[in-house]
Amino acid sequence: MKLARLIEYLISKRSVLAVLLLVSMAALVLVDIILPPAYTRFTWDAIGGFAAFFGFAACAALIFFSRFLGEKLLYRDEDYYDDHE
Amino acid sequence: MITSDWLHPSLVLIAGTLVLPLLKGRAMQAWMVLLPLAVLGTLWMAQPGEHGQMAFLGMELVTGRVDELAMVFGWVFGTVLLIGAIYALHVNDRVQHVAAFLYGASALGVVFAGDLITLYVFWELMVITSVWLIWRRKTEVSFNAGFRYLVIHAVGGVVLLAGIILFQFETGTTRFEQIDVDGPAFWLILAAFMINAAVPPLHAWLTDAYPEATVTGAVFLSALTTKTAVYTLIRGYPGTEMLVWMGAAMTLYGVTFAMLSNDIRRLLAYHIVSQVGYMVTGVGLGTALALSGSASHAFTHILYKALLFMGAGAVIHMTGRSRLSELGGLYRYMPWTFVLYLIGGVSISAFPLFSGYVSKTMIVEAAAIDQRAVIWLMLVVASAGTFLSTTLKLPYKTWLGGDSGLQPREAPWNMLLAMGIAAALCFLIGIFPGMLYALLPGAVDFNAYTMSVFLKEMQVLLFTGLAFCLLLKYVGGGPKISLDVDWLYRRGGPRLVGAVGSAIITTDRAIRRTTLEHLARLTAHVEKKHGRDGKLAKSWPIGSMALWTAIVLAMLLTVGVYRG
Amino acid sequence: MTITELMPFSVLVPLIASLVCALLPGRFWPWAVTLVAVIVSAVIAAFTLPAAAQVTLSYAFGNWPPPIGIEYRVDAANAFVALLVAGMAAVALPWAKKSVDKEVPERQGAFYALFLLALSGLLGITLSGDAFNIFVFLEISSLATYGLIAHGSDRRALLASFRYLIMGTVGATFLLIGIGFLYIMTGTLNLADLAERLPEVRDTSTVRAALAFIIVGMGLKLAMLPLHLWLPNAYTYAPSFVTVFLAGTATKVALYVMLRFVFTVFAPDWSFVVLPLSTVLMILGVAGMFAGSWVAMFQPNIKRMLAYSSVAQVGYMVLGVSLVSVIGLSAAFLHLFNHALMKTALFMAVGTVIYQVGSARLKDVRGLGRTMPWTLTAFALAGLSIIGVPLTAGFVSKWYLIQAALDQGQWFLVVLILVTSLMAVIYIWRVIEAAWFQERSIKQPDVGEAPLALLIPTWILVALNFYFGIDTRLTVGGATAAAEALLGGGMTP
Amino acid sequence: MRENGILRVVARFLIPLIMLFGLYIQFHGEYSPGGGFQAGIVFAAGWILFALIYGLDAALKVIPERAMYVLMVAGVILYCAVGIAGVVLGGHFLDFYPLLAGKHAAQQFGIITVEFGVGVTVATVVMLVFTLFARRKSEWKAAKVEDE
Known part of the structure; x- marks a missing residue:
């Protein structure tokens, strides 16, 4: 199970990985701000780092919206359909 | 043939x-x-x-x-x-x-x-x-x-x-x-x-x-x-305007309901809805690029979705469980399945170098060229959601996360081989998109590997990941099922039919009771005259047949004779 | 001998053979004689159709020239129906041996004699060009049929037969009254002669009443909706073989007689104007489609379910007629033929189940899909045809029916046809579900697959359902020729 | 009725006359009103009268049930045979002209033979119907006696 050990190793180094990832994310935003926009099709094309912000916001929105939807409206017990079928 | x-x-x-x-x-x-x-x-x-x-x-x-x-x-x-x-x-x-x-x-x-x-x-x-x-x-x-x-x-x-x-x-x-x-x-x-x-x-x-x-x-x-x-x-x-909006709505519908799913294959099924949404949007846009995008996305989707279903299937096959809330910590026992599933995950999330990237960006790009801002934003939200559920939430809760105490063996060799072939194809298409584009009708004037596309995609994905890590405790889930349109025919329909049915039955009963009472009075009257044997009552069925015959004949005769 | 001279023998051979059969003892010889007679009859009918499609054949009995003598007059329409009747009998007979041995163990000579009488009666109705002769043959076939139904092993068969006898007699009497009225007005009984003489006198209430009587009389025999009440019991309690034979032929011949009178004798430009026939038939047809399918969906007995389905299928045919166009009539004739194919196959499959299990109730079919796969697969495939799945015969006739409806811009009819097809899915599905998805209860005896003697004819019919769903030259060609013969005044010389 | 002397005597006198009259209607049918149907009924009526007076068993000794079945079929077969003979000799079904050389004689021969077939069948069918019903009656009686 060498693969399993590799994964275990990676998990143990997860703070290092996280730092690496955050650095590269910062780099991505920086590059996006520095580079001139390739298109001006939408107004937000000109804003550097818009995609980063939007991705974060979209994810947060989805998490909260779906949670709201589920708890207020859609969630049922797993045996909800059982007694009728 | x-x-x-x-x-x-x-x-x-x-x-x-x-x-x-x-x-x-x-x-x-x-x-x-x-x-x-x-x-x-x-x-x-x-x-x-x-x-x-x-x-x-x-x-x-x-x-x-x-x-x-x-x-x-x-x-x-x-x-x-x-x-x-x-x-x-x-x-x-x-x-x-x-x-x-x-x-x-x-x-x-x-x-x-x-x-x-x-x-x-x-x-x-x-x-x-x-x-x-x-x-x-x-x-x-x-x-x-x-x-x-x-x-x-x-x-x-x-x-x-x-x-x-x-x-x-x-x-x-x-x-x-x-x-x-x-x-x-x-x-x-x-x-x-x-x-x-x-x-x-x-x-x-x-x-x-x-x-x-x-x-x-x-x-x-x-x-x-x-x-x-x-x-x-x-x-x-191709080019049916309605489909653009329905497709974009599909992408969001799918990811939202996927967030609510607890069954791993139901989660993936909602992502089929979401991914097909991209293709439908492409069909609706109807430009050459969008149609190529739809066809190639269908191609890549089949491979990575099969890979995802195979990964999830391997887990179900080995553990006998399919609920996220009952799984966890499997990476020690099924590492190959984990890694191969992740390749499918990054493919569907359109990570650069994997197959989804070279087809999905094509549809998103076509929407951008068409200047459809709202559609574009919807598609981007959906791709964030795709990454969130299939590549972060599902693998996290299945292979990482809390230990569920399960100790299954690794999936059999043929399952791993099939997944390996699919994963290799996903990777291959991601690296050499030209192979896929060569199959498409018409020349494809699109390159997914430009700085701008790459930057946008990576930012969206990585910051989605950041949001996931930060908001992990708010991510929905748990041993619940969520209602969907099928409620209409699984519960709503039967309920409606039941209500209408009981209304009909009540009215029908009432009508029949009154009719029968009258009939009974009439028969009683006739019986008095015809004695105990009640011939009329006995021959009722044949009588009713004859009655119908008479009615039809009378109808035709009346119309026929008095018309001229 | 030319085909014209041979043609009457498709009626005479079964008639004479029935006499022989009545005297034969035992179980083998009556059946063998019947088989030979039926095959001869079917072969003659098969040769008649192509000849009749070209030119109207006429055969005068005793060489008395019509209209004085009795005449057999055959064009594409009756040749088509005659081939159907004789053909169905020929296909059903090899199946009959085992089933009849089980269900009618005694006096088989009389049983087969009655069957042959019924067959020759039905063929006589189709081929005859003489109105009174049609009535006589109608009575011959009806009386024989009552006897056949009464042979059912269930005691209720007697009652069913009695009820059918009363209603059938009413129907035949109505036909006789109608013919009588026509005779009073024209002084002739020959159909072609009637068609010629009627225009002079047709603005009288007598002739109108005649039309009404004939339509109701034949509507009864045809089991058109409100007049269908005799059919479910008769089909349910008759011996399986009788049901197999009647389902494919009896109602079809009645429909033919109705069409012959309405179209050839009265001419459609009169009969559809004087009475609101088109509307009446359309309403009754649609009502039949719905009521039949609706009731069929809830029947606990498969035979009875199929009987109600027959009421629905008659509805389709009547609907095709009500459109009064070549394509509508073609659809009716096509469905007449195709329905015979699929209903015969279905009743054969059910009869095979009865042979093995002794019952056709849904709960007795539970779990049989595993032990009698061939029988129930045949049922399922023939069921596809009745639903109207493409590549089956049922699809072809529904396709033409829909085309005919569209041709007149009747969109709602298309919707109704599709909805009733869905209802057919449901009632066929109930059998499939019982056979494959439910477990056999422990109390019910285990049975194996049915003998080949029953399976092979069933599968031949199933195969025919698919063959005529793909190669439609014979059916569509024949049906169109028949429709044109009726609309084009094929009887006038 | 079997003990009633008047009836027995009258019947003995009448039955031959009835049967003779039946035969007359039968064979004179092509010249005067009559024919196989009527003749068959009249002939059968004579036999039924005999059965009523002298009992079914005695009547069945004269014409056994099995014979009725055979004759019933034979009559129709005779009819059909004449019809087919016409076909075999080159005419239509029931065409009498080819049967004999002379036209007139051929028609006469044909019609008489055919009508004879009809007569036989009708007579035996009526007798058979009577027999079946009459036997049923005696069966019921027997059953009743057993019950008591």
């Missing part, structure tokens, strides 16, 4: 499948691998053009129309049949294998059908073969889900047939090109295609039935039905 330069791949597959029940053990396994290879061979030999014409009811059927669009789908169907067959090698249930191959044959038949009648025949065949992949799980739940699946597709089939008949009546032809008529024919055929493409609110059959299918059957199901529908939409309805 056979001419000198054309051998219908469905025919090859059906003929080969007929042999399958006679084989056993190793021979059957070898045959299962050989059959899809033979199909790929016939595809290799297929010459562009129209083949296999037949006359039927005064119409010309074209059973084999080979052009680039059909071949794209032909190739990927052939490939996924091979992968699925390898994945199912260990299964000792001939019914399932036969159903899967016939199902594949009918999907190929739809793709190569040059006219709507042939298409309809294979379309229906697809339903009655695929349902066995659900039923053979042999649980009460899967039987009921399969039955609902069957009923909805039967309705869809009738709608399609009605549309085809009207189409034939209005245009005088049944050739399957762009559906270019106004009126009911247009909408009926579109509705039937949309049912199979699982466009909400007509999607619930998919998310209801696929999670209940057999482990190996789900792989075929995920690949074939919705994608044949995408093919028919590309062929028949």
Whole structure:
């Protein structure tokens, strides 16, 4: 199970990985701000780092919206359909 | 269906499948691998053009129309049949294998059908073969889900047939090109295609039935039905404005409900809805780039979705559990499944270097070129959501996360091999997108690997990941199921019918009671006169028959005699 | 001998053979004689159709020239029906041997004699060109049929037969009254002669009443909706073989007689104007389609379910007629033929189940899909045809029916046809579900697959359902020729 | 009735006359009103009268039930045979002209033979119907006696 050990190793180094990832994310935003926009099709094309912000916001929105939807409206017990079928 | 330069791949597959029940053990396994290879061979030999014409009811059927669009789908169907067959090698249930191959044959038949009648025949065949992949799980739940699946597709089939008949009546032809008529024919055929493409609110059959299918059957199901529908939409309805919005809405609908799912395959099923949404959007946009995007996204989607379903299926196969809330910490025991699943995950999330990236960005780009800001934003939100559920939430809760105490063994070699082939193809297409683009109809003027596309995609994905890590405790889930449109016919319909039914029964009872009371009084009166034997009461049925006869005769006579 | 001179023998051979059969003892010889007679009859009918499609054949009995003598007058329409009747009998007979041995163990000579009488009666109705002769043959076939139904092993068969006898007699009497009225007005009984003489006198209430009587009389025999009440019991309690034979032929012949009178004798431009026939038939047809399918969905007995389904299928045919167009009539004739194919196959499959299990109730079919796969697969495939799935015969006739409806811009009819097809899915499905998805209860005896003697004819019919669903030259050609013969005044010389 | 002397005597006198009259109607049918149907009924009526007076068993000794079946069929077969003979000799079914050389004689021969067939069948069918009903009656009586 060498693969399993590799994964275990990676998990143990997860703070290092996280730092690496955050650095590269910062780099991505920086590059996006520095580079001139390739298109001006939408107004937000000109804003550097818009995609980063939007991705974060979209994810947060989805998490909260779906949670709201589920708890207020859609969630049922797993045996909800059982007694009728 | 056979001419000198054309051998219908469905025919090859059906003929080969007929042999399958006679084989056993190793021979059957070898045959299962050989059959899809033979199909790929016939595809290799297929010459562009129209083949296999037949006359039927005064119409010309074209059973084999080979052009680039059909071949794209032909190739990927052939490939996924091979992968699925390898994945199912260990299964000792001939019914399932036969159903899967016939199902594949009918999907190929739809793709190569040059006219709507042939298409309809294979379309229906697809339903009655695929349902066995659900039923053979042999649980009460899967039987009921399969039955609902069957009923909805039967309705869809009738709608399609009605549309085809009207189409034939209005245009005088049944050739399957762009559906270019106004009126009911247009909408009926579109509705039937949309049912199979699982466009909400007509999607619930998919998310209801696929999670209940057999482990190996789900792989075929995920690949074939919705994608044949995408093919028919590309062929028949390019540039239909409505589809742009429905597609974009689908993408969001799918990811939202996927967030709520606790069953791993239901989660993936909702992502089929979401991913097909991209393709539908592409069809609606209707530009050359968008259509290429839809076709290539269908191609890549089949491979990575099969990979995801195989990964999830391997977990179910080895642990017997399918709920996220009951899984966790499996990476120690099923690391290969984990890694291969992750390749599927990054493919569907459109990470650069993987297959989703080179096809999904094409559709998003086409939306941008069309200056559709809202659509573009919706698609980006959906791609964030895709990454969130399939690549972060599902693997986290299944393989990492809290330890569930399960200690399954790694999946059998044939499952891993099938997943490996699919993963390799996902990776290959991601690195050499030119191979995929070469198959598409028309030249593709698109390069996914530009700085701008790359930057945007990476930012969206990585910051989605950041949000996931930060908001992990808010992520929905838990041992619950969520209602969907299928509630309408699983609970709403029966309730409505029950209410209406009891109303009818009450009224009917009341009416009958009063009528019967009057009748009883009348009979009592007659009985007094006719004595104890009550001849009138005895001969009631014959009397009523005679009464009806008299009524009809009187009606005709009155009209006939007094008219002149 | 030319085909014209041979043609009457498709009626005479079964008639004479029935006399022989009545005297034969035992179980083998009556059946063998019947088989030979039926095959001869069917072969003659098969040769008659192509000849009759070209030119109207006429055969004068005793060489008395019509209209004085009795004449057999055959055009595409009756040749088509005659071939159907004789053909169905020929296909059903090999199946009959085993089933009849089990269900009618005694006095088989009389049983087969009655069968042959019924057959020759039905053929006589179709071929005859003389109105009174039609009535006589109608009575011959009806009386024989009552006897056949009464042979059912269930005691209720007697009651069913009695009820059918009363209603059938009412129907035949109505036909006789109608013919009588026509005779009063024209002084002739020959159909072609009637068609010629009627225009002079047709604006009288007598002739109108005649039309009304004939339509109701034949509507009864045809089991058109409100007049269908005799059919379910008769089909349910008759011996399986009788049901198999009647389902394919009896109602079809009645429909033919109705069409012959309405179209050839009265001429459609009169009969559809004087009475609101088109509307009446359309309403009754649609009502039949719905009521039949609706009731069929809830029947616990498969035979009875199929009987109600027959009421629905008659509805389709009547609907085709009500459209008064060549394509509508073709659809009716096509469905007449195709329905015979599929209903015969279905009743054979059910009869096979009865042979093995002794019952056709749904709960007795539970789990049989595994032990009698061939029988129930045949049922399922023939069921596809009745639903109207493409590549089956049922699809072809529904396709033409829909085309005919569209041709007149009747969209709602298309919707109704599709909806009733869905209802057919439901009632066929109930059998399939019982056979494959339910477990056999422990109390019920285990049975194996049925003998080949029953399976082979059933499967031949199933195969025919698919053959005529793909190669439609014979059926569509024959039906169109028949429709044109009726609409084009094929009887006038 | 069997003990009633008047009836027995009258019947003995009448039955031959009835049968003779039946035969007259039968064979004079082509010249005067009559024919096989009427003749058969009249002939059978004579036999039924005999059965009523002298009992069913005595009547069945004269014409056994099995014979009735055979004769019933034979009559129709005679009819059909004449019809087919016409075909065999080159005419239509029931065409009498080819049967004999002379036209007149041929018609007469044909019609008489055919009518004879009809007469036999009708007579035996009526007798058979009577027999079946009459036997049923005696069976019921027997059953009743057993019950008591």
